[in-house]
Amino acid sequence: xLNIVLFGPPxxxxxxxxxxxxxxxxxxxLSTGDILRSxxxxxxxxxTEAKLFMDKGELVPDAVVIGMIESKLDQNPxxxxxxxxxxxxxxxxxxxxxxxxxxxxxxxxxxLALEVEKEELIKRLQGRGKISGRADDQDIAxxxxxxxxxxxxxAPVIDYYSSQGKFRxxxxxxxxxxxxxxxxxxxxxxx
Numbered sequence: 001x002l003n004i005v006l007f008g009p010p011x012x013x014x015x016x017x018x019x020x021x022x023x024x025x026x027x028x029x030l031s032t033g034d035i036l037r038s039x040x041x042x043x044x045x046x047x048t049e050a051k052l053f054m055d056k057g058e059l060v061p062d063a064v065v066i067g068m069i070e071s072k073l074d075q076n077p078x079x080x081x082x083x084x085x086x087x088x089x090x091x092x093x094x095x096x097x098x099x100x101x102x103x104x105x106x107x108x109x110x111x112l113a114l115e116v117e118k119e120e121l122i123k124r125l126q127g128r129g130k131i132s133g134r135a136d137d138q139d140i141a142x143x144x145x146x147x148x149x150x151x152x153x154x155a156p157v158i159d160y161y162s163s164q165g166k167f168r169x170x171x172x173x174x175x176x177x178x179x180x181x182x183x184x185x186x187x188x189x190x191x
Contacts, residue, residue: 001106002027002081002191005088005161008114009150010143011121011128012172013179017114018085020180025187028072028079032087035068036060046071066096073104081109090153094160110190111161112183114172121147166190 002025006014015031022029039047046067050060065087073082088094101107116124122143129137136142161167168186172179 001079001109002187003084003101003106003109004081004187004190005084005094005108005111005157006114007111007157008116008172009121009154010146011124012114012116013124013176014085014114016176017180017183018083021083021183021187024184026080028076028082029085030069030072030082030087031085032065032069035072036065039068039071044071062090062093062096065093066100069097070100070104073100084108088157091157091160094157108161108164108166110166110168110186111158112168112170112186113158114179114183115169116172118147120173 004021004027006018006021008014018029018031021027036047036050040051041047046064050064050068053060053064069084069087076082084097088097098108122140125137125143126140128134136146158167168189170179170182170186
């Protein structure tokens, strides 16, 4: 089973590249944002539990998110593997994901981290904001804060996977096609 953590700062192109990787390698895309929205819409037990926290402006606890991921794994028993997009965001989440996968008799094959210069991230996010209308993608101060939060709180997950020999840095600059080719080379070294 090919299980990939697709990693990188906001605006690195994870969502764009995940769609192509899913198609090429016949994987299941697990975006925690998408999972959360679908659980809320379906009014599942986990969705209802998550809503209690969200309504108070609090982060959804790791245990609830892991429960949602476990549900998606269970719904796809014959999958070739999974792409984890937007999760894990902390070392504690990476450890919880490893524990879950161990119980499912599988593991993370590798972490592919898209590396993109800060100026390019800002440019991409502002471009996305113009198209999507997302306020958080249009305000430079918010964009810079999101990048700083990533560097401070999320980037340490790289060390976690590096210590396991599973980390692969991938140059995230250039055309979508060139970045995809580099990601495929990295995936093929994992298999």
